[in-house]
Amino acid sequence: MKIALLAALLSFAAQAASAATEFSLNAALTSDYRYRGISQTRLQPALQGGADLVHKPSGWYAGAWTSTIKWTSDAGGKGKVELDIYGGKRGELAPGIGYDAGILTYVYPSNKLGRVPGLANANTTEAYGQLSWGIALVKYSRALTNLFGYVDSKRSGYLDLAANPDLGNGLVLNLHAGRQRVAHNSAASYTDYKIGMTKDFAWASVALAAVGSTAAKAAYASPANGSFLGKRALLLTVSKTF
Structure with a gap:
């Protein structure tokens, strides 16, 4: 009887934990991986995917996301993959006012940019905080390390509206x-901007966006072929969440 009761309690606890935790996968194909307005793939397509785990009652979450890239090898280092690992907590400060705060680490395996004169290791860690209300949000990210290979760039910041x-x-x-x-x-x-539309279909989501930046061409020209990585462009992305 006691064994049966214990088994029932364990089964109930497992079901409750499963109901409280949400796991999802995502995949995408984009015509150009732009991050903060700058192409990470030398204006070429990228394959992307990730996984997220959310504890719904508390708002704590963790996840990982990856994409093909070209910029680390173009800059004289190595590697063709970016891996982002993140975790944080989201919830409501008041009815209709949400928050999201956490830590995000961008990992560029074996990038070796630190061996290139004038550059630092590409791996970057940022702390971020976000407030949202209705359809709008404001987010600020602050670098806790050097930023994406720039020497002496700790405490760089990015404001997102x-x-x-x-x-x-x-x-x-x-x-x-x-x-x-x-x-x-x-x-x-620099400043970057995007105006786009996303349409949900039964099979996937399709996004079309016009992007651009005020980045200096001299600072963001590809070392591989001189292409301006912050140029205005029209991007097409097809994504699916499972």
Whole structure:
């Protein structure tokens, strides 16, 4: 009897834990992987995917995301993959006002940029905080390490302003403006923007966006072929969450 009761309690606890925890996978194909307005793939397509785990009652979450890239090898290092590992907590400060705070580490396996004169290791860790209300959000990320290979760039910051109004019928308008400040390197600091639309279909989500930046061509020209990585462009992305 006691064994049966214990088994029932363990079964109930497992079901409760499963109901409280949400796990999801995502995959995407994009015509150009732009991050903060700058192409990470030399204006070429990228394959991306990730996994997320959320404890719904508490709001704690963790996840990992990866993408193909070209910029570390183009800069004289190695590697063709970016791996992002993150965790944090989200919830509501008041009715209708949400928050999200956490830590994000960008890992570029075997990038070896630290061996290239004038560059630092590409691996970067940022702390971030976000407030949202309705369709709008404001987010600030602060580098706890050197930023993406820039020497002496600890405490760089990125301000992100965005709004995503739902237009109905599975259509969402995507508006974004951001400001990247690279510490001790004003020539590498810039503003970026995006105007786009996302449409949800039964089989996937399709996003079309116009992006651009005020980045200096001299600071963001590809070492591989001289292409300006912050140029205005039209991007197409197909994604699916499982």
